[in-house]
Amino acid sequence: MAAQAFLLVASFLLVLFILARPLGSLLAKLIVGQALPGTATIENILWRGLGIDTREMNWRHYLFAILWLNILGIVLLFALLMLQGILPMNPQNLPGLSWHLALNTAVSFVTNTNWQSYSGESTLSYFSQMVGLTVQNFLSAATGIAVIFALIRAFARRSMDTLGNAWVDLTRIILWVLLPISLILALFFIQQGVLQNFLPYQSFTSLEGVKHLMPMGPVASQEAIKMLGTNGGGFFNANSAHPFENPTALTNIVQMLVIFLIPAALCFAFGDAVADRRQGHMLLWAMSLIFVVCAGVVMWAEVQGNPHFLTLGGDSAINMEGKESRFGILASSLYAVVTTAASCGAVNAMHDSFTALGGMIPMWLMQIGEVVFGGVGSGLYGMLLFVLLAVFIAGLMIGRTPEFIGKKIDVREMKMTALAILITPALVLIGTALAMMTDAGRSGMSNPGIHGFSEVLYAVSSAANNNGSAFAGVSTNTPFWNCLLAFCMFFGRFGVIVPVMAIAGSLVGKKIQPASTGTLPTHGALFIGLLIGTVLLVGALTFVPALALGPVAEYLLF
Numbered sequence: 001m002a003a004q005a006f007l008l009v010a011s012f013l014l015v016l017f018i019l020a021r022p023l024g025s026l027l028a029k030l031i032v033g034q035a036l037p038g039t040a041t042i043e044n045i046l047w048r049g050l051g052i053d054t055r056e057m058n059w060r061h062y063l064f065a066i067l068w069l070n071i072l073g074i075v076l077l078f079a080l081l082m083l084q085g086i087l088p089m090n091p092q093n094l095p096g097l098s099w100h101l102a103l104n105t106a107v108s109f110v111t112n113t114n115w116q117s118y119s120g121e122s123t124l125s126y127f128s129q130m131v132g133l134t135v136q137n138f139l140s141a142a143t144g145i146a147v148i149f150a151l152i153r154a155f156a157r158r159s160m161d162t163l164g165n166a167w168v169d170l171t172r173i174i175l176w177v178l179l180p181i182s183l184i185l186a187l188f189f190i191q192q193g194v195l196q197n198f199l200p201y202q203s204f205t206s207l208e209g210v211k212h213l214m215p216m217g218p219v220a221s222q223e224a225i226k227m228l229g230t231n232g233g234g235f236f237n238a239n240s241a242h243p244f245e246n247p248t249a250l251t252n253i254v255q256m257l258v259i260f261l262i263p264a265a266l267c268f269a270f271g272d273a274v275a276d277r278r279q280g281h282m283l284l285w286a287m288s289l290i291f292v293v294c295a296g297v298v299m300w301a302e303v304q305g306n307p308h309f310l311t312l313g314g315d316s317a318i319n320m321e322g323k324e325s326r327f328g329i330l331a332s333s334l335y336a337v338v339t340t341a342a343s344c345g346a347v348n349a350m351h352d353s354f355t356a357l358g359g360m361i362p363m364w365l366m367q368i369g370e371v372v373f374g375g376v377g378s379g380l381y382g383m384l385l386f387v388l389l390a391v392f393i394a395g396l397m398i399g400r401t402p403e404f405i406g407k408k409i410d411v412r413e414m415k416m417t418a419l420a421i422l423i424t425p426a427l428v429l430i431g432t433a434l435a436m437m438t439d440a441g442r443s444g445m446s447n448p449g450i451h452g453f454s455e456v457l458y459a460v461s462s463a464a465n466n467n468g469s470a471f472a473g474v475s476t477n478t479p480f481w482n483c484l485l486a487f488c489m490f491f492g493r494f495g496v497i498v499p500v501m502a503i504a505g506s507l508v509g510k511k512i513q514p515a516s517t518g519t520l521p522t523h524g525a526l527f528i529g530l531l532i533g534t535v536l537l538v539g540a541l542t543f544v545p546a547l548a549l550g551p552v553a554e555y556l557l558f
Helices: 001-032 038-048 060-081 099-110 128-155 165-194 220-230 248-273 277-304 326-339 354-369 378-398 409-435 448-463 481-509 525-543 551-557
Strands: 202-205 211-214
Touching: 001 128, 001 165, 001 248, 001 277, 001 326, 001 551, 038 165, 038 248, 060 099, 060 165, 099 128, 099 481, 128 165, 128 211, 128 220, 128 248, 128 378, 128 481, 165 220, 165 248, 211 448, 211 481, 220 248, 248 277, 248 326, 248 378, 277 326, 277 354, 277 378, 277 525, 326 354, 354 409, 354 525, 378 481, 409 448, 409 481, 409 525, 448 481
Parallel strands: none
Antiparallel strands: 202 211
């Protein structure tokens, strides 16, 4: 079993890096503002036809464009979901959503969280799934990538004080990155057996003689961008444990690779854009080391299982509860780590049924800000916040002015870094406290005691860190829970984006310092260790006061 686990993780990372390297080179060209071969004419026609001013923006204008697009997306998606009952492509005649569920869903998909307080096949029409959710899957992914483009330019540029054009970046990201790869993925998923049709639900009679309705729909097109954009919202309630979303072992491994593809490629792109590939490799090493340790711990915990199974007459202690039997322990454990290390939220097993230690790791990966590869764009700019903090700590330790890639890190950058890092732990702790202090919050809990607390903590951690996966066990389709989680999702997303853009605006105006002034060795093993230590330290802001009361206590007691 240990050899199988090693080969699975090693082959996964090897294939991932092989695929990410060329994509990173392509993304680096977009970051430096180069049009891809054969696309300049098409882009010029688009700019003229849409009336887009392609002049570069300062950080405030860039941020305003991003915020305006996303707030407009929330309003339009909210209205679409409320009016679903009178809109076309609704063969099951599903009614519109309640106001609080529509608000929660709109905020969820616009913020790249994709938390779902509903069952997709029994709640949303094909029109809502395609025109509403799938469109926002593209836009939310493009938003995260555009923000990291602006931040990388701030590090790379020597004399300019602008960060690019948000509309140009968003258009290029969608047209030349997300759409082509999603098309290829969708065709692959269809070939493997994922549904893609507009048929009404099909009636059939089971072997037991019971009549059922088999859900249909345009699944493959949503599945592709769901994974590529680290969105995670399932067409069906069972998400990627459903055979219509994840039919084979091959689609299972491809889905995991695709979740990490753009986050890994952006690390390579960062090194290319700043003309120092060692910086990108440093980030990849730090992310990969944390990922391997976490995957190993979850696999070990689930294989060890629960010794009480043996005392009750079981022939094995391995914890298969909540696992998809087609994929088994190791693949399910790896998927759980991948989806929570990234901000995806797709699942092929029920995390609520993991062992105490196996469930603790996915929760902790979210609580450190999902910087271990992380979401598209958001993972890298989250990790760069830790880099700035680590550089600042290292500068204090050795008595030098903190620098990163030749850019001095001053008080303004550290204030914004602290704000961005602290916003999500604050949301998690305050949100969990509100849920546990109020009758409306506690009424959603189906499990009492320590495990019930873990389910609440996981839900709020997932929302505040824009992941979207759930421990389950909490009934969140109520006005209190939908509004609480929508608040956490909104400020967990834009409460980080705003200070990140402020940091970019501050850095882009600074001249790059000569290497002789004492730039810190940000590519060495010691710095990788310092970076990992900083991630662990900041993760403790949530882990110590909240997590210790949940699954850790459960693990020790049971």
